[in-house]
Amino acid sequence: MITIEHMTKRYGSLTAVDDLSFTAQSGRVTGFLGPNGAGKTTTLRMATGLIRPNAGQASFNGKHYLALDKPMRHVGLALEPAVFHPGRSALNHLLMLAPYAGVSRERCLEVLGLVGLSDVADKRVGKFSLGMRGRLNLAGALLGDPSILLLDEPVNGLDPEGIRWIRELLRTLANQGRTVLISSHLLSEVQQTVDDLVIIAHGRTVYQGTLEQLEATSGEQVGVVTSDVAGLTALARQLGWQIVASPGASEHPGQLVLAGVTINQIAATMTQAGIPIGGIAPMSNNLESIFLSLTEGQGGMR
Amino acid sequence: MIAAITSEFRKFFSTRLWWVLTLCMVGYFLLMSGGMAATVGGLSSMSPGDSSLEGFESVVYGIGVASGYVFPVIVGAIGVTAEYRHHTIVPTFLAQPRRLVVMGAKAIAALPMGLAIGVAGTAACLIGGGLGFAITGVPTGLDQASTWRNAGLSVLAFTVWTLVGVGLGLLIISQVGVIVFALAFTQLVEPILRLGMSMMSSPVLNQLAQYLPGAASDSLAGGTSLYQMITVSATTVSGVPPLGVWQGGLVLLGYAVVLGVIGYLVRIRRDVA
Numbered sequence A: 001m002i003t004i005e006h007m008t009k010r011y012g013s014l015t016a017v018d019d020l021s022f023t024a025q026s027g028r029v030t031g032f033l034g035p036n037g038a039g040k041t042t043t044l045r046m047a048t049g050l051i052r053p054n055a056g057q058a059s060f061n062g063k064h065y066l067a068l069d070k071p072m073r074h075v076g077l078a079l080e081p082a083v084f085h086p087g088r089s090a091l092n093h094l095l096m097l098a099p100y101a102g103v104s105r106e107r108c109l110e111v112l113g114l115v116g117l118s119d120v121a122d123k124r125v126g127k128f129s130l131g132m133r134g135r136l137n138l139a140g141a142l143l144g145d146p147s148i149l150l151l152d153e154p155v156n157g158l159d160p161e162g163i164r165w166i167r168e169l170l171r172t173l174a175n176q177g178r179t180v181l182i183s184s185h186l187l188s189e190v191q192q193t194v195d196d197l198v199i200i201a202h203g204r205t206v207y208q209g210t211l212e213q214l215e216a217t218s219g220e221q222v223g224v225v226t227s228d229v230a231g232l233t234a235l236a237r238q239l240g241w242q243i244v245a246s247p248g249a250s251e252h253p254g255q256l257v258l259a260g261v262t263i264n265q266i267a268a269t270m271t272q273a274g275i276p277i278g279g280i281a282p283m284s285n286n287l288e289s290i291f292l293s294l295t296e297g298q299g300g301m302r
Numbered sequence B: 001m002i003a004a005i006t007s008e009f010r011k012f013f014s015t016r017l018w019w020v021l022t023l024c025m026v027g028y029f030l031l032m033s034g035g036m037a038a039t040v041g042g043l044s045s046m047s048p049g050d051s052s053l054e055g056f057e058s059v060v061y062g063i064g065v066a067s068g069y070v071f072p073v074i075v076g077a078i079g080v081t082a083e084y085r086h087h088t089i090v091p092t093f094l095a096q097p098r099r100l101v102v103m104g105a106k107a108i109a110a111l112p113m114g115l116a117i118g119v120a121g122t123a124a125c126l127i128g129g130g131l132g133f134a135i136t137g138v139p140t141g142l143d144q145a146s147t148w149r150n151a152g153l154s155v156l157a158f159t160v161w162t163l164v165g166v167g168l169g170l171l172i173i174s175q176v177g178v179i180v181f182a183l184a185f186t187q188l189v190e191p192i193l194r195l196g197m198s199m200m201s202s203p204v205l206n207q208l209a210q211y212l213p214g215a216a217s218d219s220l221a222g223g224t225s226l227y228q229m230i231t232v233s234a235t236t237v238s239g240v241p242p243l244g245v246w247q248g249g250l251v252l253l254g255y256a257v258v259l260g261v262i263g264y265l266v267r268i269r270r271d272v273a
């Protein structure tokens, strides 16, 4: 289990992570989501002592990272971007970490096989593709057979086959009772992989719960096109309708997506108020748009 | 700690740098010592009995440690600078979050590396110089105990310089920065300072000149360098003797410790990314 409590990191005037708290349970895959710059990597760095938080703390099965004996045996972290010495071979990269994990050369070869890099074990990492670097990064995290895995954007650089492969791998690891946390800036990328979700924006939690709950709470959404967006916005605020996407955030100016209200109600109220209806239709309610509304509602990317 | 030291060795030997560096150093030392010995030998066979050309064996055999200590400095620094340059300090600190252990392991691992590069470098000078003397028909001095004592001290000096390199690496962190600083300081700044301070009529400065790192190194290496010869003749006038072997060794070690501690304190609490 991973517990993040009230973590805060400031860079000058920017608060990259802002009083962030969440937990990730063992035996489950938790998606740690947020747009680029939301503070995911910073949180993982703070949790493992690479950078110093301004406030807050993290624990792994109840222990601070510094208190772990041979941390690689408890926590495997694969950060994005992956870092390697370009002149070192894949096997030598793992061998350099092996003494810390207390594992043998055989184990290094074994994890290389597990991530599908056996054929290039002796090739220098400088010649690796993005996908191969991602796999080697994962191999480093798996080396000490840890019960907690933190994978930062593990899907980046993988081809569709690779994505399917990592999905199955993560599922297997979680089924073995491990705590698996994967970060991503796209919900659709991990939607089929995760059980639980932690969604952050601007370093703050905007959603924590299961994937099903998120799907269930989303409700019906209605797209409205009008020449009087300001009028409709004011009306929606007044009546407590939820504005899911505002014109500035969407590529269709003059369009609002509303929730918490039926299509008939909207049409009737707009007619009554004299706001022209250019078009009105129920929206297909996919998760990605919920994700966007959750994170963009916070003001979008910085 | 043993895990950390093992890891440092694996890091060092798993890239090409170590043998490129050793090869460069050995080649450079062979040329320098061989060329110098052949010149001395050539001159003395032209003017037999010229006593000013005697006693040059120790200078020739000590030319490596006297002018090439940038090599062990690089060997020591690289363990720190390469990790920060390629950001592999991230997996290292993840594997061992106690940063003192990591840096301590780098210093300890530097000792045998310094010893090895010291043996290679000193052997190159003995071989190059010995060949140079032998070809020109001058006694090589390889049968003298003092030659071998100085060779041993030269190896020791290389080892301590590797430690100085670890400290410099921590302080400067940039690989190129360390090399430029080490070259500029050892080849330019220090010789001028040393000569200048030795020649001044201030006894304090005369004394201080002996505590410069290169001077301390020369003393540790048995006082075989040309600088030492020049400054000794200059300082005998002012009556300040050079440091002894042990004093020189301790002073140089002092530099390593001071640089290392400052570097550690400057570096260690910083965020790594």
Ligand SMILES: Nc1ncnc2c1ncn2[C@@H]1O[C@H](COP(=O)(O)OP(=O)(O)O)[C@@H](O)[C@H]1O
Pocket (backbone or CB within 6 Å): A011, A014, A016, A034, A035, A036, A037, A038, A039, A040, A041, A042, A043, A302, B273
């Ligand atoms: N070392 C740093 N100095 C200044 N700003 C930083 C630093 N590291 C990250 N940031 C900023 O903090 C925010 C969060 O970054 P990051 O944690 O990398 O986001 P994510 O991983 O979610 O994309 C970004 O705005 C980023 O620019």
Ligand SMILES: [Mg+2]
Pocket (backbone or CB within 6 Å): A040, A041, A042, A080, A152
């Ligand atoms: Mg990131």
